[in-house]
Amino acid sequence: MALLDKAEAQLAEIELLCSMFPGEEELEITDQLSVAELRQYVEGSTETLPLSRPHFLIKQKLDTDCIKGVNVTMSCTYSSEYPHVLPKITVRCSVLSRSQQAHLHNDMNTYLKEQCHGDVCVLSALHWVKDNVHLYLTDKCMSSPSNAPGKIQSASPTQDKELFSRLWIYSHHIYNKKKRKNILEWSKELALSGFSMPGKPGIVCVEGPQLACEEFWARVKVLTWKKILIRHREDVVVDRQRAEGGSQEDNLDSLRRFLGFEEAMFDPHGSRGNHMDLGQLYQYLNERGCGDVFQLFFGMEGR
Numbered sequence: 001m002a003l004l005d006k007a008e009a010q011l012a013e014i015e016l017l018c019s020m021f022p023g024e025e026e027l028e029i030t031d032q033l034s035v036a037e038l039r040q041y042v043e044g045s046t047e048t049l050p051l052s053r054p055h056f057l058i059k060q061k062l063d064t065d066c067i068k069g070v071n072v073t074m075s076c077t078y079s080s081e082y083p084h085v086l087p088k089i090t091v092r093c094s095v096l097s098r099s100q101q102a103h104l105h106n107d108m109n110t111y112l113k114e115q116c117h118g119d120v121c122v123l124s125a126l127h128w129v130k131d132n133v134h135l136y137l138t139d140k141c142m143s144s145p146s147n148a149p150g151k152i153q154s155a156s157p158t159q160d161k162e163l164f165s166r167l168w169i170y171s172h173h174i175y176n177k178k179k180r181k182n183i184l185e186w187s188k189e190l191a192l193s194g195f196s197m198p199g200k201p202g203i204v205c206v207e208g209p210q211l212a213c214e215e216f217w218a219r220v221k222v223l224t225w226k227k228i229l230i231r232h233r234e235d236v237v238v239d240r241q242r243a244e245g246g247s248q249e250d251n252l253d254s255l256r257r258f259l260g261f262e263e264a265m266f267d268p269h270g271s272r273g274n275h276m277d278l279g280q281l282y283q284y285l286n287e288r289g290c291g292d293v294f295q296l297f298f299g300m301e302g303r
Contacts, residue, residue, distance in 0.1 A: 003049055004042070009083050011035075011042050013120040014054060021058065028057040054078045058126060062133060070095055072133060076122055083120045086112055091129055100136045107132070115227050124229070131230040135214075163210035164255045166194075166234040167217060168293055172227035174202025179223055180263060187261040190216055195264045195284075199276050203297065205290075207256055210235065232296050257288040 014035060021027035029035055037050035058074045075090040089112075091104060111128055112121050174180060175198065183196045183204060190212040194205040206216050221228060238251050266280035282294045 003080070006080070006082060006084060007038055007042050007049070009120055010054065010078050011038050013122060014038075014056070017056070017058070017122065026059055028059070030055045030057065049080060053080065058122075060126070060130070062130060070133070070137075072129060074122075074126060074129060076125075083116075083118060086116075086121065089122070089125050091133075093133065096136055104129075104133070104136045111221075115225060115229075124227070127229055127231075131233065162238045162252075164208070164236045164238050164252055165210040165213040166205065166207040166257070167213050167230055168232040168296070169204040169206070169217070169220070170227075170229055170231040170297060171202035171204070171225055173200040174198040174204075175200075182223070183220065184261065184263060186216055186219055192216060193256050193258040193261050195258060195262050197264050197266070197276055197281065199268065201297075203281075205258070206261070207258065209252065232293060257290055 014029075017027055018029075031052060031054065034050060034052040034054045037046075037052065038054060040046045041049055055075070055077045058076070060072050060074075062070045062072055070093060073092045075088075075092065077088040079085055079087065086109065089105075089108070091101065091108070093101065096104065108125060108128055112125060115121075116124050174183075174196070180196065180198055187194065187196075187206055190206075190208065192206040192208040192212055194207050196205075197203040204220070206213050217230065236255055238255070264281075264284060265276065266284065267277040269275055269277070278294075278298065282291060285291050285294055
């Protein structure tokens with residue numbers, strides 16, 4: 001990729017971010033001059049590649065199972081070689097310890113290297129942080145004293161609560177027969193319900209005990225993908241104690257939207273037969289009370 005192509009990709013990503021986060025309370029470009037110089041270079045006003053590099057902050061307030069309203073700031077600095085090489089991205093979160101932040105940075109960079117090599121990746125990094133920051137807060141939840149007022153405790157076999165989760169996973173595509181077989185076998189092994197839609201894009205939904213869902217995601221995400229991420233997740237606290245007329249398993253099953261796990265096909269079409277009828281997908285989701293998720297995946301209301 002030529003220097004000009006890289007500069008164009010950088011400028012396009014900055015302009016996209018500015019349109020998505022118009023307020024400085026969400027997006028702060030710390031050096032406006034570097035962006036102006038980058039624009040001049042892209043537009044041909046100068047032939048000299050700017051020496052100063054764009055740096056900006058994305059500020060978000062996230063809700064997790066443990067803590068509500070977590071302030072997360074993502075600091076990003078481009079190199080002249082971006083997107084051929086990853087930018088320098090640092091995530092700051094006051095409720096994370098140094099070791100937790102180091103763990104998060106290591107996992108995030110591993111994900112970006114695997115999924116975004118050669119492509120702009122700031123939004124992918126932001127989505128990854130939103131989807132996964134709660135995992136790095138787990139130790140903090142577990143270490144909360146049991147007698148401390150107002151503390152939220154994590155679920156464990158000795159407590160009266162368990163978490164039911166539903167993960168909505170998006171992939172650029174799912175073609176490989178081995179991966180499709182793995183998805184079906186792992187969901188069955190972990191007693192998860194849901195569905196997998198192969199093709200382009202690929203969509204997987206798994207639901208069941210949170211630990212089982214996390215184990216499924218841990219197995220799936222390390223396979224070779226062009227792009228895969230958790231687009232949305234739902235977590236519900238379930239009473240582990242035997243309810244009147246039912247058990248904990250009954251309580252879990254009452255939250256399920258799907259009966260078992262299946263690979264769902266919706267009138268495949270296209271030159272390679274790899275595109276599904278999205279209208280049929282919406283009807284499938286809507287019949288199971290999940291129609292609102294369609295807009296999260298495709299940015300438009302289903303019909």
